[in-house]
Amino acid sequence: MLMSGSEILLDALEKEGVEVMFGFPGGAILPVYDAIYDSKIRHILVRHEQGAAHAADGYARSTGKVGVCIATSGPGATNLVTGIATAYMDSIPMVAITGQVGTDLLGNDSFQEADIFGITIPITKYNYLVKKVEDLPGIIKEAFYIARTGRPGPVLIDIPKNVQVAKIEYDGYPKEISISSYNPTIKGNPRQIKLAAEAISKAERPVIYAGGGVIISGAADELKQFAEKIEAPVTMTLMGLGGFPGTHILSMGMLGMHGTHAANHAVTESDLLIAIGARFDDRVTGKLSAFAPNAKVIHIDIDPAEIGKRKKADIPIVGDIKQVLQSLIKEIKTKSHSDWAKRIENWKAKHPLTYKNEKGKLKPQFVIEKIYEVTKGDAIITTEVGQNQMWAAQYYKFDKPRKFLTSGGLGTMGYGFPAAIGAQAANPGKVVFDIAGDGSIQMNIQELGTAVCSKLPVKIAILNNFNLGMVRQWQELFFNKRYSNTCLSGNPDFVALAKAYGAHGILVKKQEEVIPAIKEAMKINDRPTIIDFRVEPEENVFPMVPAGAAITDMIQLA
Amino acid sequence: MRHTISLLVRNKPGVLSHIAGLFSARGYNIDSLTVGETDDNTVSRMTIVTIGDDRIVEQVSKQLNKLIDVIKVVDLTDQPFVDRELVLIKVQAEGEKRSQIIEITDIFRAKIVDVSPKTITVEITGDDSKIQAIIELLSPFGIKEIARTGKVAIARGREAGKNKGGATC
Numbered sequence: 170m171l172m173s174g175s176e177i178l179l180d181a182l183e184k185e186g187v188e189v190m191f192g193f194p195g196g197a198i199l200p201v202y203d204a205i206y207d208s209k210i211r212h213i214l215v216r217h218e219q220g221a222a223h224a225a226d227g228y229a230r231s232t233g234k235v236g237v238c239i240a241t242s243g244p245g246a247t248n249l250v251t252g253i254a255t256a257y258m259d260s261i262p263m264v265a266i267t268g269q270v271g272t273d274l275l276g277n278d279s280f281q282e283a284d285i286f287g288i289t290i291p292i293t294k295y296n297y298l299v300k301k302v303e304d305l306p307g308i309i310k311e312a313f314y315i316a317r318t319g320r321p322g323p324v325l326i327d328i329p330k331n332v333q334v335a336k337i338e339y340d341g342y343p344k345e346i347s348i349s350s351y352n353p354t355i356k357g358n359p360r361q362i363k364l365a366a367e368a369i370s371k372a373e374r375p376v377i378y379a380g381g382g383v384i385i386s387g388a389a390d391e392l393k394q395f396a397e398k399i400e401a402p403v404t405m406t407l408m409g410l411g412g413f414p415g416t417h418i419l420s421m422g423m424l425g426m427h428g429t430h431a432a433n434h435a436v437t438e439s440d441l442l443i444a445i446g447a448r449f450d451d452r453v454t455g456k457l458s459a460f461a462p463n464a465k466v467i468h469i470d471i472d473p474a475e476i477g478k479r480k481k482a483d484i485p486i487v488g489d490i491k492q493v494l495q496s497l498i499k500e501i502k503t504k505s506h507s508d509w510a511k512r513i514e515n516w517k518a519k520h521p522l523t524y525k526n527e528k529g530k531l532k533p534q535f536v537i538e539k540i541y542e543v544t545k546g547d548a549i550i551t552t553e554v555g556q557n558q559m560w561a562a563q564y565y566k567f568d569k570p571r572k573f574l575t576s577g578g579l580g581t582m583g584y585g586f587p588a589a590i591g592a593q594a595a596n597p598g599k600v601v602f603d604i605a606g607d608g609s610i611q612m613n614i615q616e617l618g619t620a621v622c623s624k625l626p627v628k629i630a631i632l633n634n635f636n637l638g639m640v641r642q643w644q645e646l647f648f649n650k651r652y653s654n655t656c657l658s659g660n661p662d663f664v665a666l667a668k669a670y671g672a673h674g675i676l677v678k679k680q681e682e683v684i685p686a687i688k689e690a691m692k693i694n695d696r697p698t699i700i701d702f703r704v705e706p707e708e709n710v711f712p713m714v715p716a717g718a719a720i721t722d723m724i725q726l727a
Numbered sequence: 728m729r730h731t732i733s734l735l736v737r738n739k740p741g742v743l744s745h746i747a748g749l750f751s752a753r754g755y756n757i758d759s760l761t762v763g764e765t766d767d768n769t770v771s772r773m774t775i776v777t778i779g780d781d782r783i784v785e786q787v788s789k790q791l792n793k794l795i796d797v798i799k800v801v802d803l804t805d806q807p808f809v810d811r812e813l814v815l816i817k818v819q820a821e822g823e824k825r826s827q828i829i830e831i832t833d834i835f836r837a838k839i840v841d842v843s844p845k846t847i848t849v850e851i852t853g854d855d856s857k858i859q860a861i862i863e864l865l866s867p868f869g870i871k872e873i874a875r876t877g878k879v880a881i882a883r884g885r886e887a888g889k890n891k892g893g894a895t896c
């Protein structure tokens with residue numbers, strides 16, 4: 170059939186199973202938008218392209234499918250950049266489609282021309298500039314394949330306007346694809362798995378350090394089986410939360426800068442560290458030489474470049490976690506470590522996560538605990554960045570994967586709300602909460618328009634401390650309380666703002682108002698709700714490991 | 728330490744940007760980079776000379792391997808290999824110095840490719856030590872300009888090395 174590039178694109182997206190995409194039109198992408206007019210795929214019109222990229226990301230994280238965002242050339246494309254970089258750092262499958270000036274105008278500083286191919290090289294897994302419409306079907310097929318396989322990541326396809334318009338005889342979307350130079354290793358090497366099993370059988374103080382890879386691989390069940398079979402305590406990175414049940418007896422919660430006492434001490438004293446889909450980030454390890462100093466390291470990762478990148482692995486296993494754990498579970502014998510388990514129980518009992526819940530004060534941690542209770546731990550939680558993010562990680566217990574969506578690697582303020590929109594669009598019946606700071610929410614507040622217009626009942630819990638809280642905390646602790654530019658005295662009336670957009674708004678100042686407000690928000694299912702929680706302005710996140718210190722050097726609640 | 732890395736890459740637009748971008752983004756050094764088609768015109772060979780300790784060079788190889796367009800990465804430094812560079816050297820050459828320069832050129836089996844009233848341009852192909860040596864000998868005459876291709880390299884005998892995607896661990 171004779172079809173234009175735009176029609177081919179839409180056909181390809183349908184064949185890839187795309188149900189929703191997020192975007193914003195403009196001159197260089199108009200032919201594609203014309204084809205969208207006739208398409209079955211739902212298009213959600215955002216208010217800023219950054220919102221489109223984060224929404225596609227939230228869609229992807231909450232479902233495991235590839236998220237799709239779309240923008241015009243020049244400023245539209247550059248507005249996607251932060252969202253693409255966010256997805257790249259957290260290994261999120263995404264396809265970003267941008268319009269480009271016609272091929273005859275390329276390189277002439279034409280109107281709304283930006284070299285988005287060049288700009289996104291360091292923040293995409295791969296990217297394309299489509300020069301001929303004949304190449305388009307194969308490129309789209311490759312893009313989706315690359316985005317979701319191996320270590321996932323964003324892929325950008327830049328399509329010049331004349332390629333969108335040009336017609337060719339289209340004989341259907343390609344069924345098969347093979348890229349000779351791209352073959353991720355899936356199955357772990359049996360020799361390495363044997364070695365790992367031997368090390369596990371000899372270990373007396375094993376610790377499982379589970380990361381975002383567990384969730385990406387869909388290996389939560391395998392991880393649980395594995396941990397239970399060898400009775401090893403499990404700690405998760407920020408990205409790994411939900412990869413192992415947070416309420417499980419073997420769970421020690423998060424490790425690292427704002428990790429638990431038990432997790433950080435157990436890692437430090439372990440004799441075998443089993444890293445599963447985790448990349449030894451500096452927020453996790455603190456001072457690297459003091460991180461698990463006496464442990465043998467088993468490192469399971471699909472990306473060979475992660476192995477030995479930061480810490481030497483004694484037993485590396487390259488492969489997909491699900492498959493590797495399945496083989497490993499067969500290879501190991503049931504074990505128990507009662508002394509080690511007792512010590513960990515002791516740490517957990519003596520040093521739980523805690524805050525001072527003073528009468529008459531509204532503590533942000535209390536708000537999260539109540540959201541956890543009212544939603545029965547079953548909501549999809551997105552976060553912004555800063556204290557709000559850390560408290561969400563500490564006080565909401567995630568028992569299932571794909572329930573906690575947060576920008577870990579890039580730490581992008583403004584991520585949470587559009588990501589919640591994407592997650593809500595993907596999960597219509599589910600409760601989606603964005604745990605926000607008053608600073609971050611203002612980075613993409615314009616997406617209220619999107620959520621209202623698309624009838625997405627996202628709930629935004631602003632932990633409003635009238636501060637850039639996390640930065641203020643660093644200034645308090647490490648810069649002599651010199652509060653340079655962290656006070657947000659110009660905050661709007663968020664309830665009035667919600668109303669101005671046609672959303673619902675609730676103001677909460679007292680403890681006893683918290684639960685009713687959350688329940689009220691949960692009842693609203695046709696538009697977004699903002700709850701403006703006026704929390705203690707100078708509350709800090711504890712424990713905290715100062716940057717570069719050993720992870721047992723924790724500052725605790727005074 | 729200096730490492731010579733040989734890459735086979737898909738001959739696609741943008742592949743050079745991806746590779747150069749990787750080096751700048753991760754702060755790796757490039758001493759030289761050469762690229763040209765192989766016998767298969769869909770595949771190019773790149774030779775990259777980089778400096779770093781073993782840990783860094785291992786990361787360089789792994790990160791290169793990760794690029795979608797990279798088919799194969801071999802660190803030639805671990806095995807016997809041949810490397811060559813072509814250099815054009817324009818030397819000041821007047822009066823009786825001309826014959827001395829011609830003599831040096833002969834000894835090195837280099838070629839004279841251009842002569843002007845005041846200069847001689849010498850073409851030399853060789854490995855590092857040979858090129859270093861001729862440059863040293865020509866320097867006293869006054870070198871006006873040098874153009875170097877960067878190194879190309881190939882493993883000796885049957886090619887060995889790890890294939891992409893193959894279990895490295």
Ligand SMILES: Cc1cc2nc3c(=O)[nH]c(=O)nc-3n(C[C@H](O)[C@H](O)[C@H](O)COP(=O)(O)OP(=O)(O)OC[C@H]3O[C@@H](n4cnc5c(N)ncnc54)[C@H](O)[C@@H]3O)c2cc1C
Nearest residue numbers: 380381382386406407408425426427448471490577578580
């Ligand atoms: C303000 C702030 C504070 C933070 N504080 C902390 C903190 O206290 N503690 C903390 O943990 N983090 C913290 N972070 C997050 C931190 O910056 C990193 O993002 C996080 O630690 C990385 O998690 P990860 O190691 O699980 O890696 P991820 O980025 O989730 O990477 C996943 C890994 O799994 C691998 N992988 C992917 N798919 C598969 C598969 N199928 N099979 C096998 N392997 C696979 C990938 O190759 C990669 O190596 C903080 C972030 C911010 C913004």
Ligand SMILES: Cc1ncc(C[n+]2csc(CCOP(=O)(O)OP(=O)(O)O)c2C)c(N)n1
Nearest residue numbers: 555556557580582606607608609637638639
């Ligand atoms: C886009 C962006 N700019 C700056 C920062 C640096 N930063 C990290 S946390 C933070 C403060 C966030 O304040 P707020 O959203 O109010 O959250 P709180 O810490 O008070 O919960 C800032 C400015 C960032 N992470 N992202």
